[in-house]
Amino acid sequence: MRNQTQRLTLLALCASATLVLSYLEALLPPLYAAIPGIKMGLPNVVILFVLYRRGVRDAAAVSAVRLVAVALLFGNVMTLAYSVAGAILSLTVMGILRRFNWFSPVGVSVAGGVCHNVGQILVAMALLKTEEIGYYMPVLAITGTLAGILVGLLGGLLLKQLGERAD
């Protein structure tokens, strides 16, 4: 991308898209009330798109704007701690995997989804001072994988439609 204005515009657009998708996701009925902490993570389609098109730094920027705005709009400070930990871990891993080119967007997104859950579990263990919550991990690994596959497929479609190169 040739200038900063274009970059800023694209990132701002993507950040607002994540907010709309977060809202949309909040409207969907909770299908799995029995197991907390499960979300499909629709906004991550946009994060994945930015990661591929612009790199990990810009993906982190969009993710940061999204987390703060979502916490202010729909959540609270407690949920922010969980999502920040998840986001840092998953973005780090996705950034590394993206660079190595081992996986398609689906694989990268699956790794990101599972790492997001790992981050959340670690924060929960630290905040609640209990290891018992670690029992959730296998369940969250399965749902995180499924969510990652869906996000990866949608993100791949988006990249195909809009072009993967950074223009």
Place this chain on the structure above:
Amino acid sequence: MNRSEQTDSVKQCRKRDRILIAAILLLAVMGIFAWLLFRQKGAVVEVSVNGETVAEYSLSEDRQVELSTGTDGQGRNTLVIRGGTAEVSDANCPDGLCAEHRAVSRDGESIVCLPNRLVITVRGE
């Protein structure tokens, strides 16, 4: 990179995707099985608020306890022990996930209420 090399690398990536997904799912299923195999029937429920244990109740006596929870003590969760199982029947937390959680009875099982920072854990002894 010519076209056929590119398709090859895409295929390779898809293959690695599947291996990654299979590996994660396998580990998760093994984890669940290990957990199901090794957990045992619990004897007591331990109630912890803000990471501190505040009470312990025997699972063999039926009772209902109003717990004062949350960082400011304003949280309310109702713990019901009935027939060797424990559950949260009612709570004033915003999501109410703890009240929807099924009853727990086995060693290591827990019900967590994140908003009220409450953890109810079943223990063997």
